[in-house]
Amino acid sequence: MGFLLRDLHAVAMGRLEISFGRLRLERPGMVASGIMDETGDSMVRMIKSGAGAVVTKSIGLAPRPGHKNPTFTEVEGGYVNAMGLPNPGIDLFAEEMAVAVRAGPVIGSVFGSNAKEFAELAAKMEDYGASAVELNLSCPHAEGYGAEIGSDPKNVRSIVSAVSSSVDVPVWAKLTPNTSSISELGRAAEDGGAEAVVAINTLKAIVISAELRKPVLSNRFGGLSGPAVKPVGIRAVYDLRGALSIPVVGVGGISDWRDAAEYILAGASAFQVGSAVGTRGPKVFGEINRGLEMFMSDHGYGSVAEMVGVARE
Numbered sequence: 001m002g003f004l005l006r007d008l009h010a011v012a013m014g015r016l017e018i019s020f021g022r023l024r025l026e027r028p029g030m031v032a033s034g035i036m037d038e039t040g041d042s043m044v045r046m047i048k049s050g051a052g053a054v055v056t057k058s059i060g061l062a063p064r065p066g067h068k069n070p071t072f073t074e075v076e077g078g079y080v081n082a083m084g085l086p087n088p089g090i091d092l093f094a095e096e097m098a099v100a101v102r103a104g105p106v107i108g109s110v111f112g113s114n115a116k117e118f119a120e121l122a123a124k125m126e127d128y129g130a131s132a133v134e135l136n137l138s139c140p141h142a143e144g145y146g147a148e149i150g151s152d153p154k155n156v157r158s159i160v161s162a163v164s165s166s167v168d169v170p171v172w173a174k175l176t177p178n179t180s181s182i183s184e185l186g187r188a189a190e191d192g193g194a195e196a197v198v199a200i201n202t203l204k205a206i207v208i209s210a211e212l213r214k215p216v217l218s219n220r221f222g223g224l225s226g227p228a229v230k231p232v233g234i235r236a237v238y239d240l241r242g243a244l245s246i247p248v249v250g251v252g253g254i255s256d257w258r259d260a261a262e263y264i265l266a267g268a269s270a271f272q273v274g275s276a277v278g279t280r281g282p283k284v285f286g287e288i289n290r291g292l293e294m295f296m297s298d299h300g301y302g303s304v305a306e307m308v309g310v311a312r313e
């Protein structure tokens with residue numbers, strides 16, 4: 001009964017509502033790019049399950065089949081994937097966006113090989129009704145894309161700047177942890193006009209099969225995600241919060257409310273959940289929302305904003 005009353009109170013207060021940059025979300029947790037976000041219907045399901053927004057699968061200019069199987073394997077504490085950015089191409093994705101944006105805020109994730117491609121893709125996402133665009137400058141397993149271009153601060157700055165001058169919606173830069181200084185990449189994104197940075201994408205990894213005496217994934221290397229990457233993601237958020245004045249969105253290894261709270265206390269203004277949506281299903285958002293509300297009520301926080309970066313003080 002105590003739980004129910006406190007719960008109702010928190011809902012009435014809109015305790016989970018966040019606003020950062022020009023965006024207002026009813027709940028701070030979003031679906032991370034690449035997990036149950038390839039179709040309009042799956043995105044609608046995520047929003048109905050309690051996600052504050054959905055980030056789409058990263059979309060490029062042309063359809064791409066992605067890498068050959070096997071593209072996904074489980075390891076202790078997480079997963080290693082090398083999907084290779086499979087997607088239908090931006091023009092066909094218009095249909096999925098039309099369905100998804102009716103249910104709630106959709107963040108359009110895009111990947112390109114240069115600033116011009118990113119700008120063109122972002123403008124289309126804006127036309128389709130995206131509330132913001134997230135630039136994938138960080139996928140570790142697609143040749144010529146993602147981290148291959150997003151590890152250089154000069155590229156990050158010029159791509160973000162080209163996109164910022166082509167769209168009116170907020171531009172977010174999703175950064176790679178596979179670098180000696182994620183803060184430097186963050187500063188380049190901020191200088192280019194990003195309204196938020198998102199950290200982290202997966203950690204570059206290789207899994208070898210002793211029996212087969214070769215790498216498990218067809219692409220050989222892939223990206224590590226899931227609980228194992230959480231301390232790396234939290235460190236990235238902690239550093240970025242200290243180095244930047246734009247908000248930081250935390251992602252990496254969040255499976256429950258406690259993980260989400262840790263990211264917020266480290267400096268995340270919002271968070272995303274990837275692998276745990278795959279393993280636990282969309283209900284993970286309802287569980288995180290309820291747990292976070294309880295935690296906030298127990299510790300006297302009236303809003304998520306009051307919690308942001310408290311562990312840094």
Ligand SMILES: Cc1cc2nc3c(=O)[nH]c(=O)nc-3n(C[C@H](O)[C@H](O)[C@H](O)COP(=O)(O)O)c2cc1C
Binds near residue numbers: 081202274
């Ligand atoms: C199967 C899979 C596909 C992914 N696809 C994308 C993608 O298309 N674009 C992107 O920016 N990140 C992609 N990611 C990375 C996630 O969005 C997230 O940054 C990462 O997995 C860490 O979060 P997690 O530990 O909650 O999964 C993918 C991750 C997984 C596991």
